[in-house]
Amino acid sequence: KAGVTQTPRYLIKTRGQQVTLSCSPISGHRSVSWYQQTPGQGLQFLFEYFSETQRNKGNFPGRFSGRQFSNSRSEMNVSTLELGDSALYLCASSPRDRAGNEKLFFGSGTQLSVL
Amino acid sequence: QQPVQSPQAVILREGEDAVINCSSSKALYSVHWYRQKHGEAPVFLMILLKGGEQKGHEKISASFNEKKQQSSLYLTASQLSYSGTYFCGTVNQGGKLIFGQGTELSVKP
Numbered sequence: 001k002a003g004v005t006q007t008p009r010y011l012i013k014t015r016g017q018q019v020t021l022s023c024s025p026i027s028g029h030r031s032v033s034w035y036q037q038t039p040g041q042g043l044q045f046l047f048e049y050f051s052e053t054q055r056n057k058g059n060f061p062g063r064f065s066g067r068q069f070s071n072s073r074s075e076m077n078v079s080t081l082e083l084g085d086s087a088l089y090l091c092a093s094s095p096r097d098r099a100g101n102e103k104l105f106f107g108s109g110t111q112l113s114v115l
Numbered sequence: 116q117q118p119v120q121s122p123q124a125v126i127l128r129e130g131e132d133a134v135i136n137c138s139s140s141k142a143l144y145s146v147h148w149y150r151q152k153h154g155e156a157p158v159f160l161m162i163l164l165k166g167g168e169q170k171g172h173e174k175i176s177a178s179f180n181e182k183k184q185q186s187s188l189y190l191t192a193s194q195l196s197y198s199g200t201y202f203c204g205t206v207n208q209g210g211k212l213i214f215g216q217g218t219e220l221s222v223k224p
Contacts, residue, residue, distance in 0.1 A: 004156075033212070035214070040216065041216060042117070042202060042214050042215055042216035042217045043157070043202060043204075043214035043217075044214075045211055045212065045213055045214070048210075048211070048212075055210065056209065056210060056211045058211070090156065090157070092157075101144075101145055101162060101164055101206075102162075103147070103159040103162060104147075104149075104157075104159065104212070105159070106149075106156035106157045106158070107156060108155070108156050109156065
């Protein structure tokens with residue numbers, strides 16, 4: 001079974017631009033979560049989707065948005081990029097509606113650099 | 116609210132033991148532990164669902180004290196392969212899985 005696939009692997013953007021990151025979960029997994037990872041901050045929760053519905057959202061500004069499609073693939077979008085948005089963005093999937101009692105399978109992430 | 120992990124970093128010699136602690140100011144429903152090696156994705160270690168439950172895998176085990184809102188990860192007889200950053204994740208009533216800032220573990224020969 002293929003793992004969680006994130007594309008692209010690396011991105012370089014300039015301030016003010018927008019970016020879309022893609023995540024394909026493990027086949028059969030219906031829940032997708034997104035995390036931002038920066039040195040010293042650990043993994044900051046962005047959002048969680050299940051069956052195309054946003055179940056939870058973290059404390060990020062409205063510039064960060066996401067969605068999930070009927071095939072469980074998910075995208076996240078960041079508009080009006082700022083230097084502080086430079087980070088590794090990780091996507092994770094789990095088989096069912098995660099109520100905190102299922103393990104997550106993480107992708108390798110998209111490394112975003114904002115210049 | 117982000118759980119607090121301690122210590123932030125630890126250096127061990129092969130064969131030594133280590134404990135990583137994770138505490139939260141909010142009531143917890145479960146605690147997750149993950150390990151991330153440099154340049155790789157985080158990998159699941161274990162979930163603890165009940166208060167006082169202790170789970171283990173080989174020489175890595177963990178406990179969860181629901182009353183104290185704390186969890187501890189125990190690594191015994193550490194191996195070089197244990198090196199990496201360990202994250203605890205806590206789940207409260209809202210169902211969000213929130214991770215701590217991580218504990219960097221280095222095992223030296």
